[in-house]
Amino acid sequence: MGSAGVPRMSRRRFLGFSGSAAAAVMLGTGAWGAPGTRAFAESGELFSLGIASGDPAPGGFVLWTRLAPDPFAPDGKAGMPDRPVKVEYEVARDERFRDVVRRGAAVATPELGHSVHPEIHGLRPGHEYFYRFRAGGQISPTGRTKTMPSPTSDPRGLSFAFASCQAWGDGYYTAYDHIADEDIELVVHLGDYIYETEITNSNLRGVQVPPQFGTEAFDLARYRLQYSLYKSEAPLQKAHARFPWIVTLDDHEVVNDWAGDTVILGRNPNPPPEEFAARKAAAFQAFYENLPLRHAQMPNGPDIRLHRRLSYGRLATFTMIDTRGYRDTQACGKAGPIADCDERLDPDRTILGDRQREWLLDGxxxxGSRWHVLGNQAPMTETDWDPGPAKSLAMxxxxxxxxxxxxxxGAARDRGVDNLVVITGDRHQNYACDLKRDFNETDSPTVASEFVGTSVTRGxxxxxxxxxxxxxxxxNPHMKFFNxxxxxxxxxxxxxxxxxxxxxxPYxxxxxxxxxxxxxxxxxxxxPGVQPA
Structure with missing residues (x-):
């Protein structure tokens, strides 16, 4: 039996590729058939970090795995050799793989941490599929995923979950066990998939960790190690294998409260720009290596494009934005609540950047969707800490x-977007909020709704x-719920x-x-606006 209880297929059947079905999906260097891409035999569990699918489209999705027989190896190489390794994959309509619709191979390269991201196309919209990988004579667990409905279809409904902020040292990932059991179609992760900080013996789990986790992540090896620790959690692997995910990042995938190109708020002294660029490049690469992201999201050094749209027929469009990479530094040099910071009102200050803002408004x-779902990192709603007449706001x-x-x-109101719903992470708290066109006017109209989700473990x-x-x-009278x-x-x-x-x-x-x-x-x-259900 395979590692997921699926009968092992014969080598002849698994390698029975033909023509275009055998084309390798290359997201690293070289091409399949290049020297050094022979199969890799390894006694360790190659699929120790699980499998995943993501960014579903009507005709397909991206698949992911990363080979890691020794995931906590201090050098960040997860026990893999310094050469490319062939990884085969299958996609089928049934869980026992009797009706295989796609077979292919990708090359796992050391340059990308021996991860693969094959993009699958040409499938039927709105259908369930199963997938698995093979490398070094081992077969991965089986994953389940689903394509999006046709762009012109009118789905009756959609169910999904969103989550964020899963600090490993703050608690167990039980939430993902429950997410995996939900009757939903996909998961949206809104950032802080990892925390860059050291994990010491004083973590809230009360367990010891190897010494290589006792430092903050600064370079590629250390970021890779952090992902290996997080992704080794069985509940997280279970939720990844059960549904396609749509992911973005916030600050802790790099460093707390980072902003744009050069500033890490609260660091004194701040690193030189070239040093911070190198850190971002390492963080972005590790993020890409460990998540089901398409080639369009592959970073280019310290740059990564994460804003994108995914449509669920004509029912809903998910618009994922990036509120970290293009922003100005926080107003008045502070992230947390502060009173009387007029700099925050500067009309030239941006959290989106000019190009991303115009892209968002054009959408x-x-x-033509009924619902506009904005995947957002930090609360859009005003959150005033001062119940009196003054305001104390986080920057x-x-x-x-x-x-x-x-x-x-304002654009949502002026362009007749009645069903804008913002889904948000970051705050480690649950809110249900009305979004006002102008939070300074008591009679300002409600133009959208926001649901802020709590953390998986942080806190x-x-x-x-x-x-x-x-x-x-x-x-905040526009805030209708807190937890x-x-x-x-x-x-x-x-x-x-x-x-x-x-x-x-409860815990x-x-x-x-x-x-x-x-x-x-x-x-x-x-x-627009929220009300008790």
Whole structure:
């Protein structure tokens, strides 16, 4: 039996490629058949970091795995040799692979950490598929994925989950066990897939880790190690293998509160620009190596393009944005809450960058979808810490970039986008919020809705209500719900109604927690704003 309980196929059957089906998908150097790409025999478990699929389209998706027989090797090479290795893959309509529709091979190169990202095309829209890999005589677990509906179709509904902020040292990934059991079609991850910080014996799990994890990640080897630790978690592997994922990054995939090209807020002294560029290049490469991203998202040194659109028929369009790579540094030199920072109102300050902002606004005009889903990293809503007449606002999220927020929400209103729903991570708290065209005007119209999802683990066990939550609800009348437990958000949307269920766990510092729905909020078609479901 294979490692997923699937009968091992014969070598003749697995290698029975023909013509175009045998074409290698190359995302590294060279081409299949080049010298040195022979099969690799290894006694360790090559698929120790799991498998995944992502960025589904009507005709296909991207598949992912990374060969890692020794995932915690201090050099970051995961026990692999310094040469290319052939990785074969199959895609089938059934879990036992009796109806195989695609076979091919990719080359896992040391330059990309022996990861592969074959892009599959030409499949039927809106259909379920199964996939697996083979390398070195080993067969991977079986993954399940699904293509998006046809662009001209009118799906009756869509269910998905979104999550973020999964600090390994802060708790167990039980939330992903529950996500894997949900009746959903895909997962959206909104950033902080890893945290760059050291993981010491004082982590909240109360377990010891090898000494190579006792330093902050600065270079490629150390970032690779961090991903290996995170991706070795069985619940995370289970959720990846069950659904296609749509992913982006926030700050901790690089370093806390980084902004644009040269600034790491709070670091004194800041590194020279060339040093920070090298760090970003390493972080982006490790991010790409470890997630199901298409070739279009392959970084070019310290640059990576993560903003993109994925449509679910005419029901919904997912617009994923990047609020880190193009932003100005945080206003008044502070990420957390600060009073009287007029710099945040500067009309030239941007969190999106000019080109990405225009791309985003153009999408409001050209998309024919019923629902516009904006995959966003830090809260767009105003979050005032001061219940009195003054305002105390954090400068890292959109509060520090008021002009860009006004441009996005104003365009949504002016262009008749009634069903803009922003899904957000970062804050380690659950919110349901109305988004106002102008948060300084008490009678400003509601133009969109935002659901901020809590962390998977960051912050430890959490609590239902906190002093900060009471301040938020008192100071922000547009905020309709607050919760500070760990978990994720489950969404069900049809043509007339969106519903977000805040799924929470009572604890994460020990494994095995149950999950419950703490609250549900809805958005009605054509009526911006949230209401209890």
């Amino acid at each position: 409001f005009r050209t998309s 890292d999220p959109w509060d520090g970039y008021a002009a860009d927020r006004a441009a996005v929400l 430890g066990n959490g609590a239902d209500m906190t002093d900060e939550g009471r301040k938020f609800l008192a100071a 500070s437990q760990r978990g994720y958000v489950r969404v069900n949307v049809d043509r007339e109604r969106w519903q977000s269920d805040f799924r929470v766990l 994460v510092q020990q494994p095995g927690a149950p999950v419950t729905t703490r609250a549900s909020f809805a958005v009605e078609n054509g009526r």
